[in-house]
Amino acid sequence: MIINGKQIAEKVYVQLRNQISKLSPKPCLGAILVGYDQSSMRYIRQKQKWAEDLGITFELKQLPENIGETKLLELIQAWNSESHIDGYIIQLPLPKDIDAQNIINAISPEKDVDGFHPENQGKMLIGDPSGFVPCTPAGIMKIFESLEVNLEGKNIVIIGKSNIVGKPIMGLLVNAGATVTSCNSKTPSIRAYTSNADIIISAAGKPGLLKLDMIKIDSIIIDVGFTVVDDRIYGDADFDNINIAGPKITPVPGGVGALTVAMLMENTLKAYKKNRK
Amino acid sequence: MIINGKQIAEKVYVQLRNQISKLSPKPCLGAILVGYDQSSMRYIRQKQKWAEDLGITFELKQLPENIGETKLLELIQAWNSESHIDGYIIQLPLPKDIDAQNIINAISPEKDVDGFHPENQGKMLIGDPSGFVPCTPAGIMKIFESLEVNLEGKNIVIIGKSNIVGKPIMGLLVNAGATVTSCNSKTPSIRAYTSNADIIISAAGKPGLLKLDMIKIDSIIIDVGFTVVDDRIYGDADFDNINIAGPKITPVPGGVGALTVAMLMENTLKAYKKNRK
Numbered sequence A, B: 001m002i003i004n005g006k007q008i009a010e011k012v013y014v015q016l017r018n019q020i021s022k023l024s025p026k027p028c029l030g031a032i033l034v035g036y037d038q039s040s041m042r043y044i045r046q047k048q049k050w051a052e053d054l055g056i057t058f059e060l061k062q063l064p065e066n067i068g069e070t071k072l073l074e075l076i077q078a079w080n081s082e083s084h085i086d087g088y089i090i091q092l093p094l095p096k097d098i099d100a101q102n103i104i105n106a107i108s109p110e111k112d113v114d115g116f117h118p119e120n121q122g123k124m125l126i127g128d129p130s131g132f133v134p135c136t137p138a139g140i141m142k143i144f145e146s147l148e149v150n151l152e153g154k155n156i157v158i159i160g161k162s163n164i165v166g167k168p169i170m171g172l173l174v175n176a177g178a179t180v181t182s183c184n185s186k187t188p189s190i191r192a193y194t195s196n197a198d199i200i201i202s203a204a205g206k207p208g209l210l211k212l213d214m215i216k217i218d219s220i221i222i223d224v225g226f227t228v229v230d231d232r233i234y235g236d237a238d239f240d241n242i243n244i245a246g247p248k249i250t251p252v253p254g255g256v257g258a259l260t261v262a263m264l265m266e267n268t269l270k271a272y273k274k275n276r277k
Helices: A005-021 A038-054 A069-081 A100-106 A118-126 A135-146 A166-175 A190-194 A239-245 A256-275 B005-021 B038-054 B069-081 B100-106 B118-126 B135-146 B166-175 B190-194 B239-245 B256-275
Strands: A028-034 A057-063 A087-090 A155-159 A179-183 A199-202 A220-223 A227-229 A232-234 B028-034 B057-063 B087-090 B155-159 B179-183 B199-202 B220-223 B227-229 B232-234
Touching: A005 A038, A005 A135, A005 A256, A028 A038, A028 A069, A028 A256, A038 A057, A038 A256, A057 A069, A069 A100, A087 A256, A118 A166, A118 B118, A118 B166, A135 A166, A135 A256, A155 A166, A155 A190, A166 A179, A166 B118, A166 B166, A179 A190, B005 B038, B005 B135, B005 B256, B028 B038, B028 B069, B028 B256, B038 B057, B038 B256, B057 B069, B069 B100, B087 B256, B118 B166, B135 B166, B135 B256, B155 B166, B155 B190, B166 B179, B179 B190
Parallel strands: A028 A057, A028 A087, A155 A179, A155 A199, A199 A220, B028 B057, B028 B087, B155 B179, B155 B199, B199 B220
Antiparallel strands: A179 B179, A227 A232, B227 B232
């Protein structure tokens, strides 16, 4: 059965549109884009489209590839103290001469709507709701909420250990009372874990990694893989075979990705409420 | 086979004593103790003894049970800007009228040698070595280092999901490339996980939880349980039977606990180096 990410996102958008319509001034989301990477520009345009659709002001700072770390840090400091910017994001990846973690650490945690700053990651881990949860993990939690899954006591397997998806979703699910296993490319047999899992979250970026014979027939598959081969987009799971067989599964695209942008907008509204009170 | 925590800690102390002997002025560790809890006073005395043994100045602020959150926050602010205090700890638990997380969040992350502040927890999770790692998880990593265990690809099961032990050690082990499962009191069958584990870390505080027939004969057992019954201290594991059978196991006391204090001293030296340069 297909889990329709767009439909779940649309419900979030209806609520956000309604709440934002009552606000004046409107929330403002900033975005910093360095260079001219095609995918990054596409992501930024998508975020801009949704922000404006919801009534959020979108402010884009487009910077040349050779901006350099010092100058970029100055711009970040300026936005940290700009009161009309409620929250902002730095579109990743950054050019190789810039230390991305340095840049992320410089964002004010109060405006870090991507939830990548160590303080927000820490709050997420210890279960302090005052911070910002990274958008993709937050979107996955929204899917579970929408499916009315009781996570307590569930056997959940996560494939991949990135700072953006794998580790934060692990923290959120442990806090929700699930039994959580984190697998990675060094795990001798992924199958040994997935075959007993109630829920599998795959964020490996390896098309074909997750096959029907590796999973339970009543499991839920959240596919965070996103790999482009010959202009076609693939998730990690063998979607067609799994979908026919019975498990609930998110498609790629149209699954988790749709929620990621919605959660960015939810975080922006949260920043507005925190910073303007 | 017994893993001798005291012996491993002693090696750490030898190195610290040597490094600290060359420093002037000496590092200073502060401690705030609220109330007169017997166990807390015992822990504080133990930390003081080791600090002074290593040449670290120990400054204790003992406060009455009824100090209140506002006054305590003022004292924390004072210590945050006191340049001679390199790092400090607030002995937990705090009286019930004080929100412990509020207090922890008020400690300057640069002086948070217990590693409980969200920023330090976040740095630990994302693998940024500039923060402070909580002492018990850091002590467990020191045990693995001492045993020369290659953690990559290992199947590790953690029982317990506290902010002080279970969740941080999960983050550290995932970062080290292990396959890590976090179990808790809602896990239907702990045995289903422990029976295949190469390493088990039990921080449940339930004597007798981990029995010989639940583990592999060549596994490593790290027992973080600490329960006092009739003046006797118990870990989570059935120590005697497991020890005779073959697995490597930490005793309670004399295992992880010995390392916890050593790691606090290591964090204090790290704070000194960071804050006085």
